[in-house]
Amino acid sequence: MTVAGSKPAPPVTLPDVPALPGGGLLGHLRAMAAAPHSFPAAxxxxxxGxxxxxxxxxxxxAIGRPDLAREVLVTRADRYPRGRINRNLGAVIGDGLLATEGDLWRARxxxxxxxxxxxxxxxxxxxxDAVMGDAFATWQGGPIDAGEEAARIAIRVIGGVLLSRRIEEGEGSAFVAAVQDCLAQLMRRNWSxxxxxxxxxVPVNRAVNATRRTLExxxxxxxxxxxxxxxAQPDDLLAALIRGRPDDPPLPRQALLxxxxxxxxxxxxxxxxxLTWLMYILAHHPGVADALRDEALPVLGDRAPMPADLPRLPYAAAVVEEAMRLFPPVYNMGRDCAADDDLGGFRIRAGTTVVVSIFAIHRSPDLWEAPEQFRPDRFLGAGAAARRNLLPYAWGRHQCIGNHFADLELVVALLALVRRYRLDLVEEAPVGxxxxxxxxxxxxxxxxxxPLA
Known part of the structure; x- marks a missing residue:
């Protein structure tokens, strides 16, 4: 309240976000590069938070509280657009959906x-389900590498639903290697x-350019x-992309590419x-596989699950959710602050990169009981409300467009595994x-x- 004749009260100046001590000349660059998941979370x-x-x-x-994450990703998303990190990704995919903002992103x-x-x-x-059957046909008793098998399965599924074609072993391995190497180099570029x-x-640019050429x-x-x-197009995701909505103008070839x-x-x-982590979980927690089989048998019999079956498979859904909580594939999400803002009572200056630590939120002892333990039951019954703190696919307008596809693919793969095999660990040493x-x-x-009898 201003009293007549007095000066107005000065505006409240918000404090800057407290700085993490230490770091030296390079700041926390080395620590961040060495452990970009756990360093900010700790x-x-x-x-x-x-x-x-x-x-x-x-x-x-860095932020690691769900309320602040919602402010950045949902409530004030216009003030926190995608920035440097997504632009780097655009070096490979061009102006694709993951690398754009604003009107172009909305139209795409x-x-x-x-x-x-x-x-x-x-x-x-x-x-x-068909791809899983093909994978099982190659399992001839020897050990398998979970990561290699999961990549082989995933790339064949995307080849089928996106292109209606089988990606053969040689070309699939080449794509996996090219994309994984490129993404690793892009992460280095993000923090360089x-x-x-x-x-x-330089090495990062050679990897980026080689992967772009391979994909294109x-x-x-x-x-x-x-x-x-x-x-003469099959009705797959590529056909739908080319066709668009009835009122969409045709996209040029480069945009489609x-x-x-x-x-x-x-x-x-x-x-x-x-899927790699789900295979590890099945081997590390054999009781989970037993419970999945017990749930699936009366619902499915011998057939594969279809979308309408999912409401009757709550334990399978909970296993996938708990795996994504404990091992979120995307563990950090970057946004750039477009204008000075108040976040959690602190001033965020325009141009600041804000990193939402999904890993920190998913493993916070303030949000989860025994957060380091695998407990799928935490998402069943009354515990289902805990899903409000899950964000493996992000929140808000940039939530992954294929999140329901990914969830279904993982449930189908998971149930195919437990119905045909028991997975045993070859090495008992902890996996970091x-x-x-x-x-x-x-x-x-x-x-x-x-193989199960």
Whole structure:
């Protein structure tokens, strides 16, 4: 209240986000590069869920509370658009859905939404079950590498639902290697103090350019075949992308290719990572496989699950959710603050990169009982409300467009596994975490598949 004749009260000045101590000349660059999943999560747990981290001269604000994450991703998403991290991804996928913002993003999202409508889930379920059968045919008693098998399965599923074609062993392995190497290099580029132009032949740029050429050579050839014979297209995701909505103008070839690269790259890497951890969980917790079989048998008999079955398979859904909580494939999410803001009572300056630590939220002891333990029952019955603190696919307008597809693919793969095999660990030593582009195991997970009688 202003009294007549007095000066107005000065505006309240918000404090800056407290800075994490230490770091030296490079700040926390080395710690962040070494453990981008656990380093910010540990700092957030010790400092109330919001902390400033210095990457050389650049200041980053990390947050690890769901209320603050909702402010950034949902309530004030216009103030926190995608920024530097997503632009780096655009070096490979161009102006695809994952690398754009604003009007362009909205137009592309609207165009692609029909590709992921519910009536396409049945084809995804059938494709996933068929791919699992093909994978089982190669399991001849010796150990399998969970990561390699999961990648092989995921890339064949995306090949089936996106392109209606089988991706053979050689080309599949080449794509997996190219995309995984590129994504690892892009993560280095995200936190690098120097971002060289893409024409400079440093290692990260060579990997980025090689992967772009690999993807464009294969996917461009497939796209050109479709565009040359539009009336002979199978009804898959690529056909839906080309067709768009009835009132959509045609997309130029390069735009179609960029969205195709986006769907291809995003459609297998995160799913492959999640499936790797699910295979490890089945081997590490044999009782989970027994409970999954007990639930599925009266519902499915001998057939594969279809979308309409999911409400009657709550334990299977809970196992997938708990795996994604404990091992979120995407563990950090970056946004750039477009204008000065008040977040949690602190000033966020325009231009600041804000990192939402999904790993910190998913493993917070303030939100979860025994957060380091695998407990799928926490999402059953009254515990189902805990889902409000899960964000493996992000929240808000940039939530993963294929989240329902990914969930169904994982449930189908999971049930196919437990109905045919028991998975035994070859090595009992603990498996640690490695923060690549996705949250990967720190060593190969070797499993012995034992056929069930």
């Amino acid at each position: 700092a957030l747990q010790a400092h109330g 919001i902390i400033g981290i210095r990457i050389g001269p650049r200041r980053v604000v 999202r609207r165009r692609m939404q029909p590709s992921f409508r519910a009536d396409r889930l049945g084809a995804l379920a059938a494709t996933t 103090l120097i971002r060289w132009p893409l024409w400079v032949p 050579a294969f996917l461009g050839e497939e796209l050109d075949r479709r565009l040359a014979a539009p009336d 960029n969205e195709l690269k986006t769907l291809f790259a995003a459609g297998f890497e995160t799913t492959a990572t999640a 975490l490695r923060g690549r582009t996705t949250l990967a195991p720190d060593r190969p997970i070797l499993l012995r598949p034992v």
